[in-house]
Amino acid sequence: MAEEYLLQMSGICKSFAGVHALDHVNFHVRPGKVMCLAGENGCGKSTLVKIISGVYTRDEGKVVFEGNEITKITPAEATRLGIQVIYQDLSIFPNLTVMENLAINSEITDGRKIVNRKRWEETAKTALSKIDCKIDLYAKMGELSVADKQLVAICRALLFNAKLIIMDEPTTALTKREVEALFNTVRQLRDQGIAIMFISHKTEEIFEISDDVCIMRNGKNVFEGPTKDLTPRDFAYYMTGRELTDDHFIPKKISKEPVLKVEHLSAGRYYNDVSFELHKGEILGITGLLGSGRTELALSLFGLLKPTSGTINLRGRDVKIKSPMEAQKLKIGYVPEDRLTEGLCMAQSIADNIELASLKRISGNGFTLNHKKIFEDAATWVKKFSIATDDPHKYAQTLSGGNQQKIVLAKWLSNDLDVLILNGPTVGVDIGAKQDIHHLVHQLANDEGLAVIIISDDLSEVVENCSRVIVMKEGQIVGHLDADEVSEANILQIIH
Amino acid sequence: MKNFAKNNRYTVMLFVWMAAVLLFFTITKASTLWQVSTWQGIVMQFPEFGVMTIGVMFPFITGNIDMSFVALGDFATLIMAKYLNAHWVDGTSTGSPMGYIMTGILIAMIICIAGGIINGLLITKLGIPAVMATIAMQLVWQGLSIALTNGNTVSGLPELYTEIGHSNVLGFIPYPLFIFIIMAVIAGLLLKFTVFGEKLYMCGTNVKACHYSAINTDRVITVSFVLCAVWSCVGALLMVSTMASAKADYGTSYVMRVILILVLAGVLPDGGTGKIHDVVLSVIIVQIIGSGVNMFSNLNAYYANLIWGALLLLVLILSTKMGADGFHFKKKKAAKAA
Structure with missing residues (x-):
């Protein structure tokens, strides 16, 4: 030519x-x-x-x-x-x-x-x-x-x-x-x-x-x-437009006793005989291909999918989680896979979305509600997570993917949590915001002793953020990698 | 001021509508319109469907619809009328009249609450679309009413009760208007200053996201239908009081009218939107139009529906252009540009 x-x-x-x-x-x-x-x-x-x-x-x-x-x-x-x-x-x-x-x-x-x-x-x-x-x-x-x-x-x-x-x-x-x-x-x-x-x-x-x-x-x-x-x-x-630093998660303090213990959990055709432990202060990665049962497992922990057998043990006590309401009471939070359909009310304000899961706390008596309080509380989260908006009264849909994801995170973190499950936390999020979100999760685990599960098929994300990784395939756990074994090559080897 | 107009586009639009309607009838029928009796008629007539409209607003905000509220109200008040009839022979009661009336109202209220719960459960637990479920329930309630009365009117209600529709509070506020104001204020407080109100709007925007945020969405939706039924019950009680009788098909034309009023007020069927003061304004506008059309005594009454239909169309066109939909449309375009 x-x-x-x-x-x-x-x-x-x-x-x-x-x-x-x-x-x-x-x-x-x-x-x-x-x-x-x-x-x-x-x-x-x-x-x-x-x-x-x-x-x-x-x-x-x-x-x-x-x-x-x-x-x-x-x-x-x-x-x-x-x-x-x-x-x-x-x-x-x-x-x-x-x-x-x-x-x-x-x-x-x-x-x-x-x-x-x-x-x-x-x-x-x-x-x-x-x-x-x-x-x-x-x-x-x-x-x-x-x-x-x-x-x-x-x-x-x-x-x-x-x-x-x-x-x-x-x-x-x-x-x-x-x-x-x-x-x-x-x-x-x-x-x-x-x-x-x-x-x-x-x-x-x-x-x-x-x-x-x-x-x-x-x-x-x-x-x-x-x-x-x-x-x-x-x-x-x-x-x-800014220098990004390599930021591997290094757990500071992992509790001796597990906060969550899942034993032989099965749910029909979705996943089978899943067992794992989760400690305070650690970030556990769950990875695997789409359809490996990783999302369904998370849904079961959040009361959205009923397990058919097995036990979930929380803080030493066997629990049955039948609904997200119960999960919230048990101090479990879930940031879903799909922001658009599961995470946000796009045509409502940023403030309303941030406080959606904490209305009871804002209200105090569980009945009356002061909108000014919603706004004030939300404003602190907007500042804390540096959500890019000049006014939390604006609709959630005015924000970019990364900032929307921060709203969903804030929604759960404004609750008192022991376990936070993040499903695909940075899908459709640009690099800068991705880094912010990762950094935030590290802080939560290290400073506040939160137990975090990250479900992701972005291997670099899993490797960078997780101190332990579970690999799922066709509904079963096929690999368990400890901190020193976590690498993209090792995970890929198990998946394929 | 500019902010007010931006945040209350429907309120502004409704005031424009009201001015336009008043101007139109002033030009064409000034002498009749500005008579005291015309306005007495207006404030007597709108409360019954006005209260119902406010009731239907609750399921509308959650993105659901209720088609059964008039039939349910009719059935409940029929039972009440039957009950009162049984204890009322030739204008004399067998006990305390007030006590019987109160019991009668309580019975009607219980029936309506049960009806609301049934609607809610059909929709949330069985997953039947609200339109289908409530149309079916409308047929059930109306069928029950007709079977019970062979379609006849049940009259002979105690005067103490039928007077309500025609008497005044404090000597100058018509009773129906007074009740309308109370019901509107309660609804407004519920929507604006309670956790439930907040959940109602959020569920209407994205019910799944609310469920994922640990909100008992099934309960929120069911309660919205119960509230709808309670408000409809009050509306039906007013209707029976003014008519001095109960019947299986009183107010059936209200179903469509209520939906028209809500859409005009920006309570869009998609859910998540709507303000109480807009609904009140909208109710009044629609009543002024209704009364206005009646002022043309030489106009064939058969044209009334045609005028209503044309108005609905006009409202839909204009509110789509000016309202939330137009807004969304622009938003989408901007998002694509990014």
């Missing part, structure tokens, strides 16, 4: 209502290379993508695609040029089959009115063959795993003779293994000469897959160049 760059963007500006979403961003994509666009939430990544795909119009700047300057990009024009975006929600029709999903676009652009099954099947087969993808053509899209849906979305993009495929945070909902498979597909596409723009904020992924990196912060690009010129430490610095 004659041109060095497939896509060149220089001096791109875009503002919304006077706020600069993009401020003179420069950005290049080389053909047949994987370029990562990285940055924390709200740094302007999505805006940039939407300008490339023609959803937004830029205020200023120059775009050159394959050597030709493009003055105005519309979505149709972008498709014609060979730019395809795979959004996070994948824009698929869950009620249709794989075949229909693949064929529908070309059927519509060709202006066909009559359905011809044979032709549909052919289109779909060609699409899948492009990346040697073996998915049942007649499976309902909605029933596929996220990873398979993604593959179908990629195949669909390829049908348009894509030269540049943009993937918007494709790995958020994938397990480690699925991410590997996706990366193989990405490499395959790259070798076919297709440029991939990969949007992510996960350090390991970026270093694993990308040839070039562009890092954005607050609407500006702060780094652009080959990935090999960058160290993970530099990367974290560019992402957050």
